[in-house]
Amino acid sequence: MSDFALVLAVALAGGLASVLRLTLSKWHGWLPWGILLANSAASLGLGLALHLAQAGQPIVVAGICGGLSTFSSVVAASGEYLRGRLWLKAALYTALSFAIPFTALTLGAFVGPLLLN
Amino acid sequence: MTLSARVVLLTFVGGALGTALRWSLSFAFDSSFWAIALVNLLGAFAIGFFNGHRYFHTDARRALYSIGFCGGFTTLSGLMAVAVSPASGLMVGLEFALGIGLYLLGRRTGDSTSAETASEADLV
Numbered sequence: 001m002s003d004f005a006l007v008l009a010v011a012l013a014g015g016l017a018s019v020l021r022l023t024l025s026k027w028h029g030w031l032p033w034g035i036l037l038a039n040s041a042a043s044l045g046l047g048l049a050l051h052l053a054q055a056g057q058p059i060v061v062a063g064i065c066g067g068l069s070t071f072s073s074v075v076a077a078s079g080e081y082l083r084g085r086l087w088l089k090a091a092l093y094t095a096l097s098f099a100i101p102f103t104a105l106t107l108g109a110f111v112g113p114l115l116l117n
Numbered sequence: 118m119t120l121s122a123r124v125v126l127l128t129f130v131g132g133a134l135g136t137a138l139r140w141s142l143s144f145a146f147d148s149s150f151w152a153i154a155l156v157n158l159l160g161a162f163a164i165g166f167f168n169g170h171r172y173f174h175t176d177a178r179r180a181l182y183s184i185g186f187c188g189g190f191t192t193l194s195g196l197m198a199v200a201v202s203p204a205s206g207l208m209v210g211l212e213f214a215l216g217i218g219l220y221l222l223g224r225r226t227g228d229s230t231s232a233e234t235a236s237e238a239d240l241v
Contacts, residue, residue, distance in 0.1 A: 007137055014136020015129040018189045022128045022180070023120065042194040050198075061195075062140040067132050071157040071191035071216060072164040072183070078213075079165065079220035094213050097193065105197040 006058060013063025017042075021068050031093050035073050036100060042069035043101035047108020051116055069101070124180040131185015135160075139190050150199045153192060154212055160191035161216040165223020170231045 001009070020038070027034030046065040049057065074097045081090035118124060139156045146152035164187040167173040173182055200209040 007141070010140050011133040011137035014140075014189045015133030015185075018132020018136070018185050019125055019129050021132075021188060022125065022184055025184070026120070039193040043197045046194040046198055058140065062143070063136055065194040066139060066192040067136045067189045069193035069195070070188040071193050071196060072160040072187040072220075073191075074193065075161045075213065075216035075220045076164050076168060076183075079217050079224065080168075082217065082221070083224075090217075094217070098197075098209065098213065101193055102197045102200060105194065 009059050010063040013059050014067030017064045017067030021070060025073075031089065031096070032073070032077050035070065035077070036093075036096060039069045039074070039097060039101045040104045042066075044104035044108040047105040047110075048112040048115070050109055051112040118176050118179065121176070124176055127177055127180040128185040128188075131181040131187075132189035133185075135186040135189030135191075139192065149195065150205065150208070153195045153199060157191045157196060157212060157216055158219055160187045161219040162223035162226075163187050163190075165220040165225075166227040166230075167223075168220075169224035169227025172231070173227075 021035070024034035024038045025032065027037065042065040045068070046061060049060045049065065052060060074094070078090045078094045081087075081093065142156060143149065143152045146155070164183050167179070167183045167187065173179060196209055196212065200206045
């Protein structure tokens, strides 16, 4: 794949993943659960993808996982909670946005090699 | 925000551009830790600015700039992947704290810029 085609493929993957994130973000209760799900799914996917063949990796890793997950939306929600003096929500949402995706990535990295064998 | 075709299309465009820019920038860094820190902290300030400035408060502009571009530009999965040791885990924790701080700073900047624009417009 030429460099330009690869950039285009990564961009398209990121665009599609962003639309999926937008759809998931509609699940918004006491906390933005849909964004937490998007971040967790992307991290699980990244953990699994660490063992994929080299060629497709930028499309999956940078495109799909990078585009599906978001840091800006997490700090935006937490920042708004702080502005509204909702300390518990700010602390809990930030902590969960680290703990659950990190666990998902670790799980993916562990299960990935088992699936290939 | 309603999921109109326009909102979906603009999220796609913003997300594609943000993703392409993030991936391109990653080649300028030897360490993925610092590449991710840069995009995430820039993205945190940017979404703060967009959330603060009234120009960006329409559904279409939120879809393009905040959800699409900032969402696609920043990454949480990449951030989790660089938290490989207790020390880097601590750095990731600091990145969250700094990101929230930059978000609030961006939001204040957007607010004041917005107010200035409003008064200028009133003078004309």
